[in-house]
Amino acid sequence: MQCGHYRGRAVHALFMNKSLGSLLLPDSFHERMQVERWHVHEFIRKEAMPLMKPGIKVLDAGSGREQEQYLRKELLATGATLHTCDFCEGPGVDFVADVSDLPFEAASYDIVLSTQVLEHVMDPQKVVSEMARVLKPGGKLFLTTPQSSPLHNLPWNFFNFTNLGLRLLFDTAGLKVVKEQAQGGHFTLLAYQLHWTLNVLRGLSLPGVLKKPLILFWQACFGFLFKVILIRLDRCDPDPLNTQGWNFLGEKPESGNPA
Template structure:
């Protein structure tokens, strides 16, 4: 069944209701893209194939040279490699992006160290990853992270964290979990006459009627102990180069 929001709503409003993506996209737009300009090299580490590269055109529009790297070959993938062993020389990139990748790697510390290694001194890493998320891309879903754990990984790799922001608060997470109900229902084998109306009702209730108020309520969650995930911006300190990953 097609997405009602994608069919009925303006693209920008539909994106805002996709709470699991909106906070990630806005973070890259606000924090990373303003730094990009012609002559700079940007690496999207763990980019996925082109259909998954949601910000590809916006990144290219900055004028920076964009390289994509993913474990699987496909359209839009420039380099096929494991992000724990990036095939680039030290200090190759001005900016490294890693969106919703770290939860899928076996050795997060090694991966963060590799991203730091390929950054130039003073270069920037922008990384997003879940704290609370349903299992996905099985069996390659190994970790969920708090911002405290991410800071430890970054600091050990010689990265100075400049900003850590949550991907929404408790009410955004609640909106996402309610929307997830549709995924559960689609997996159940129910008679068409029951299943289709039930899923449609959930799309309307959880995708529109309840989701917008929950997003609005999120402004009152100022402590943010319960969140979809974290967005971190970090800088590679020239005085503390990233250590080589352990063999």
């Protein structure tokens, strides 16, 4: 994996590929608008963090560097012992290793986190089995990964996963699936795709006199106004099969040692 006026600030941010919302919105509301990450963050906050306390050992497998560890401060604030592991060294990375070959003894951790990593590995089954191996009996794996995502981190983007595929990976690794949760439904995915269109527009060969107003219009409409509407509509989606991805909670049996 390879490694101050609002108007003036907003326009400058736009053409520097920065987010208007980060300048204009309260932090909590701005985070909610980041539809590609919000469901993942809320899953970890609501399902994993309440289990963390002093004496609990947590491994963030495929953590990325410190600037990519969006929940780092919140995880550390729980008092749990947090170890980070990534293929690339850098600030905030405790162990440099491949997540398919973790440098830890079996049954070392109470909790393993793996957020938006599995799509970047060559052997997903080996990785899930390896994370199961380092879990203590009764330990829990919190794993999130895309089902629908543009190609990114090229060339290290190998798979997208359905919930059925993830169940198969967990079952083969000897993990009981305790919870599976869609990362939003159709309208969240639509909000993300419309916002992603900004990346496409920035790459178009258009004269600046046309391109800059088009980007400004698109960001205002689909980066904010329509996104608010779509997020609310998403609450009405009864069967979110057309989703950005999946959040899974797996538990290692109290007896036995999978992988």
